[in-house]
Amino acid sequence: MKNKKGFTLIELLAVIVVLAIIALIATPIVMNTIKNAKKGAAERTADNYIKQVETAVAESRIDGTKIPNGTYNIQPDGNLCPASGCGENDKDKITINMSGNKPTSGKIKIFNGEVLQDGTKLVVGDYNVKYKNDTLTASEPYKGVLCKANTTKAKALVYNGGDDSTNESSYTSKEVGLLASEATSKYDAGVTYTCELGDGEQNTFYVLETNGDNVSLIAGMNLGAPVAWITKEDYLAAGGTESDYGSLGNNNLGPITVNKILKERTSIWTKLDEDQIKLPSGNQIATAGGDTKWTENNYTGTTLQTWLNSYTKFTTGTLGYWTSSSVATDVSSAWDMRYDNILHRDFVSNSSSYGIRPVITISKSNLS
Numbered sequence: 001m002k003n004k005k006g007f008t009l010i011e012l013l014a015v016i017v018v019l020a021i022i023a024l025i026a027t028p029i030v031m032n033t034i035k036n037a038k039k040g041a042a043e044r045t046a047d048n049y050i051k052q053v054e055t056a057v058a059e060s061r062i063d064g065t066k067i068p069n070g071t072y073n074i075q076p077d078g079n080l081c082p083a084s085g086c087g088e089n090d091k092d093k094i095t096i097n098m099s100g101n102k103p104t105s106g107k108i109k110i111f112n113g114e115v116l117q118d119g120t121k122l123v124v125g126d127y128n129v130k131y132k133n134d135t136l137t138a139s140e141p142y143k144g145v146l147c148k149a150n151t152t153k154a155k156a157l158v159y160n161g162g163d164d165s166t167n168e169s170s171y172t173s174k175e176v177g178l179l180a181s182e183a184t185s186k187y188d189a190g191v192t193y194t195c196e197l198g199d200g201e202q203n204t205f206y207v208l209e210t211n212g213d214n215v216s217l218i219a220g221m222n223l224g225a226p227v228a229w230i231t232k233e234d235y236l237a238a239g240g241t242e243s244d245y246g247s248l249g250n251n252n253l254g255p256i257t258v259n260k261i262l263k264e265r266t267s268i269w270t271k272l273d274e275d276q277i278k279l280p281s282g283n284q285i286a287t288a289g290g291d292t293k294w295t296e297n298n299y300t301g302t303t304l305q306t307w308l309n310s311y312t313k314f315t316t317g318t319l320g321y322w323t324s325s326s327v328a329t330d331v332s333s334a335w336d337m338r339y340d341n342i343l344h345r346d347f348v349s350n351s352s353s354y355g356i357r358p359v360i361t362i363s364k365s366n367l368s
Contacts, residue, residue, distance in 0.1 A: 038125070038127070039127060042125055042129055046124055046129040046136050046138070047136050048100075049078075049102060049103055050115045050120075052097060053080070053096055053108055054113065056094060056095070058113060061113065068110075069111045070082060070083065070109075071083045071108070071119065072107065072108045072109075072110060075093070076104050077102075078102025078104065079095050080093065081093050083107075101124070104123055104124075106120075106123045106128075106129075107120060108120055117131035118131075128140075128275070130275070139273065141273065141363065143366075145366060146271060146272075146367070147195040147196075147205060147217065147366060148367075148368040149179070149191070149192070149193055149368055150177075150180075150193060150194055153176070154192045154312065155174065155176075155312075156173070156177075156204070156310035157174075157311040158173075158176065158306055159339040159341075165340075166316065166318060166319060166353075167316060168314045171314060176192075176306050176307040177190050177191070177206050178190045178191045178192060186367065188207060189207055189208060189209065189287075189288040190288070190305060190307050191206065191207045192204060193207070193367065195360070196271075197271050197272055198268065198272070203220065203221070204219070205217035205220060206220065206307050206308075208280065208284055209284055209287065210364075211361075213363055213364055213365075215363075216284070216361045218284075218308070218357060219360075220310065220312040221312045221313040221314075221357070222311070222315050222318055222321050222357050223265040223355065223356045223357070224261075225315060225317065225355065226315075226317060226318050226353050227261050227322075227351055227354070227355065227356065228249070228257050228349055228351035229255050229349075229354075230251070230253065230254070230256045230257045230349075231257045231349070231351070232245050234256045235249070235253060235256070240253055245349075246332065248333075248347040248349055249350075250348070251327065251334050251348050252326075252331060254324075255279060255322065255324050255326075255334065255348075258279060259324075262278075262356050272360060272362070276360055277359070279323060279324040279356070279359065280321075280324065281325050282296060282323045282324075282325035282335040283296075284323075284359070285308060285337055286300075286304070286343060288304075289302070289305045289308050289341070290305065297328035300343075301342055302343075303340070304341045305341070306341060308337060309321070309338065309339060309341050315355055317352065317353075318353065318355045319336070319339055320338035320353070321336065322335075322336050322354045322356065323335045323336060326348075332347050332348060333346060333348060334348050
């Protein structure tokens with residue numbers, strides 16, 4: 001019989017190593033190609049959806065129903081409802097006829113028959129899609145851990161009754177907030193976390209509220225110097241008039257100035273989408289602090305939880321921070337959370353007393 005030569009062990013190992021190297025090189029390329037294909041599909045879906053929304057608006061003008069201007073929430077079935085809700089028996093729901101997959105959540109802003117770029121966001125599969133430089137751009141939410149539960153209580157500056165509430169000397173360092181081990185749930189209001197949001201900084205945040213799979217946390221400090229709720233310059237640029245703004249300001253166009261500066265000061269939080277960062281509302285603060293009687297036109301004077309206005313870092317000159325809520329009965333005022341842990345109201349033109357305290361909304365999976 002003739003001897004038949006096979007592969008030696010060394011030759012087999014060499015082949016395996018070569019194949020492993022090829023796989024190592026090829027796998028990321030393939031995965032990146034798949035990822036880009038999914039991203040592109042999400043952007044095309046969003047673009048098609050917006051076109052169908054504008055078609056529905058145009059058709060409503062023809063048949064006389066006329067879809068009004070405003071913000072609309074995308075429902076899980078891909079149809080739209082006003083921000084105020086779908087109404088009894090979904091009477092206010094707007095059906096969007098579109099083949100294929102639709103977005104499952106997000107917001108659409110409609111004005112004069114068109115979808116506005118500013119404020120429009122669609123969730124398509126695993127992607128958030130919104131306008132960036134006039135182009136619909138998809139991005140994946142951050143999927144890692146953003147915030148870790150504290151194992152020791154946070155220390156923060158708390159107002160001690162001193163004469164000058166704008167000076168750090170009137171504040172005393174105390175333990176504030178809750179540990180997850182002290183609470184019924186790690187999502188309870190006041191539970192303390194340390195968050196790193198992309199800027200390399202470790203900052204204290206407290207749970208403010210939960211909504212389904214999401215949790216909102218408020219920062220333990222103000223960001224930067226005090227600002228106005230809305231300046232005259234920004235009011236006029238948004239279409240307001242000097243007579244309407246007056247000497248004290250006008251809240252009818254919303255907190256334009258403070259929102260603009262919030263965006264600037266949190267631009268380094270690169271692990272978050274800007275839609276995940278907002279001002280706290282008066283209702284969020286009141287509810288988390290235990291005040292069930294507060295409304296946008298009802299000052300209660302209730303002293304709320306200390307952690308809601310303590311300072312891990314103090315900004316000299318501040319009395320507290322703005323909320324996003326206007327005073328319903330006074331066009332010149334908005335609600336602020338003050339050093340005495342009470343929700344007060346002040347003129348929206350006041351640029352020297354109230355700072356910015358961000359609220360972030362993230363997935364519960366982003367918490368350790």
